[in-house]
Amino acid sequence: MTETELKPFWDKFFKFDWKFGFFLIALICIPRFILVLQANQTGNYGPIGAIMFVSAFVPFIFLNKYGRKRIGIKKPKSIAGLVLSLIPGIAFSLFLFFIGKELYGGSYQNWYEYIGNSYNIPEGIAGNNKLILFSIMATTGMIFSPIGEELFFRGIVHGSFAKSIGERKASNVDSLAFALTHIAHFGLVFANGVWNFYLIPAMIWVLSMFLVSIIFFRAKKLTGSLLGAIFCHAGFNLGMIYSIFYLL
Template identity: 55%
Template sequence: MVTTELRFTWNRVLQFNWVFGLILLLAVCVPRFWMVLQANETGDYSSIGIIMTVSALIPFIFLSKEGRREIGIKKPKSKAWILYSFLLGIAISTLLFAVGYLLYTNSMSNWYVYIGKSYHISADLTAQDRLIYFVIFAVTGMCFSPIGEELFFRGIVHASLRASLGENKATLIDSLSFALTHLAHFGFVYLFGRWQFLLVPSLLWVVGMFMTSLVFIQCKKMTGSLLGAIASHAGFNVSMIYFIFYQL
């Protein structure tokens, strides 16, 4: 069956359905998982920028103009919800910070502490230097992963799953995939020259990422556009970076 979501070239070999969504998840998330683990070990995170760029480009490579509108690349129906989405992203990030700090304080079992380790923040930064670094990381964090991940997860993957499985199953698979992919960022941790798996903290982190994905999906629905999910993701990231720089 020929669909209108895919470009004509791809329509001859692919269908816009759950199989297509699964292929995308395996093609992007598996190498991304490995790249993040490697980056955590080596300290070289340049490959992460590449995978985020690829994730952002995939909808434009595969989808027609109609398909891009179908996944949410269009003007929002509610501009006020762009702001609300940003604030909701801050709220869910703050909740994750509070849970992590109450349970694990400043230990490496705290997901934000471990993620912050990758920033290589010097303990003796002046207040001005800390602000400069915060702004750099905040701007980067509000652009790269929100755009790349939302165009991919809440965009083309979610829509292709929904096309044949329905909204509820698409939401479940999309959010679970997003959460499990983030185990590479925390869960499998590289400490003191060896790999460890933090079972309970990682389970809490996966639950937190699953809930975060549900928030992003809701923000997309309320705005009628992926801009809602991107704004919420940007709010989440800038809040997380603030906590890493100023509260841990």
């Protein structure tokens, strides 16, 4: 008898396959997209933390021990591999900063300028005060979204598609879902009381989110654990937050 990844209760209703993967994307990504747009308009980002928390628990809600191990919730091959996973994430985020700065300068068509606006960094802040705020934002950014998004996208979503269409195609699917979800973070832009959609910057942003997702997946494969993807994602967020605080 083939061992199933789903807990007995869920095994009555679902199969761990591509249909289940689409169900999860609809369950989490659609509400998240709406909540992010609302947060960009209202300035209340509390619900975003809540959706990240829910995303992190999805594998534990649906999967049994065997299923969680199958999607990568296990010890990495080495601690050194985890540390090294930070590097490509940081490098890509800095690369994305230079592209945005070169193409769009200080306008809201620059993804980091728009995202940085949501951080509400006090004007004129410097020295230790700036370092303290940066440290708080960096620590938060390196923990919550990497854990929530990687357990969800590179974890249970990827695993469900991989069982049906293989690892490589599944990586393309989870990366595309990740990238399109991030249009709510940049692409649909709320500034000065008006919504705008910047087509070319949004296309660059979506492509970048797709590519960095592939990098996260490679980190997972190299380390043999979702912790590799989480560390790589944490590195990306660190580079992005550093860029917003010190390079813009």
